[in-house]
Amino acid sequence: MEPRAARDAAPSVSREQVAAFRLSRHHLLARSPRGRLLEVLRSMGGAQAQLLSAAQTSVWARLAEVERAEIDAALYTSRRVVRAWCMRRTLFLLPSRDLAVFGGGTARRALREVRWLRGKGVTDRAISAATTAVLAALDRPRTRRELASEVARSLGVPLRERKGGDGWGQSRRIPWLRVGRLSLPVSYLLHVSAADGVVCCGPPDGAEATYVRGDAWVPGWRSMPRAEAEARLLERYLASHGPATARDFVWWSGLRDSEAREAWALLGDAAASVDVEGRASWILRKDLRELERSELDGAPLRLLPYFDAFVLGQPGRDPLEDPRDARRVYRAQGWVAPVVLSGGRIAGVWEQRVTRGQLRVSVRGFSPLAPAHARELRREAGDLARFLGASTAAVSVA
Secondary structure, three states, rough: OOOOOHHHOEEEOOHHHHHHHHHOOOOOOEEEEEHHHHHHHOOOOOOOOOOHHHHHHHHOOOOOOOOOOHHHHHHHHOOOOEEEEEEHEEEEEHHHHHHHHHHOOOOOOHHHHHHHHHHHOEEEHHHHHHHHHHHOOOOOOHHHHHEEEEEEHHOOOOOOEEEEEEEOOOEEEEEEEOOOOOOEEHHHHHHHHHHOOEEEEEEOOOOOOEEHHHHHOOOOOOOOHHHHHHHHHHHHHHHOOOOOOOHHHHHOOOOOOOOOHHHHHHHHHHHHEEOOEEEEEEEEHHHHHHHHHOOOOOOOOOEEEOOOOHOOOOHOOOOOOOOOHHHHEEOOOOOOOOEEEOOOOEEEEEEEEOOOEEEEEEEOOOOOOOOOHHHHHHHHHHHHHHHHHEEEEEEEOO
């Protein structure tokens, strides 16, 4: 069931109005003034952070004069920003005060792992003992090996190491534990434990990542009932990526259709129906006037990194002018390429490398770029070089 707003007379808006609204919410029409890191992360619905460098570049594209040290300080010193698993059980950078919404609002994804364990013959008692041990051990930041040692001691089981996947393109020896009838990597138990608690990343310990419970890490932590978290997650999605449909929310969040429908039902009259050139969609009622007044006029060029939130959150891959270009953006194994955004549309893809202090940006346009675009590219590349600590920047266009 979708909101009752579906029965209202739906105002019509154009794709250009929708693009302008989303660009504004993502601070891509004009960069937000320096010092508004939390506002930027909140209004874009978090920065995808499987690759932390990509999340940092997503922030750079939206926040004037930002420096990487500012982001690191917010992550590890003030703890105003947190890196945690949420949508689609992937890592995002979020304002810490929003972790209960994004972590709790996607927790039902972890219940699928619980059901899988049950299907393999692992008892509820064994699952509960393992998740309880994991969450108890995460009262402070711990590396995976430290976590595995604590959990093994708590459960009274031996700790083993096996060679296995540990992220994209990585394969090394990682700790495994016996849970009921199965041997499982401790990294998998982190995901299972999200069914009962919110886990986030702590500060790095040398080259090792650390993990910690949200309530033990986030200042002023406040828990939130799951249903409330899911409804508020939907609100955040529509505020950042609307107008959208329930199916779009399913694609973005990783929830099931039935779970998403429950969140839509709770939203009720807070949502308003709109017609986007024949496509029935919804937006928060409080944002309707802003959407209707939005104009796509002079949207600047931006260099967006891998997995940028603006691209990931768009229903039906809306930013693409020509669907035939989708394979150049949405690549194999879930990779989403860095894109050149111009006028609210994806105009090409790009790559970067820093060699001897010089940032080299290589652009492949989907169609020939205008001379004005070349000037914008040089300007953006120059500021990206500053952000990355390079002394100069060079741009090539194919």
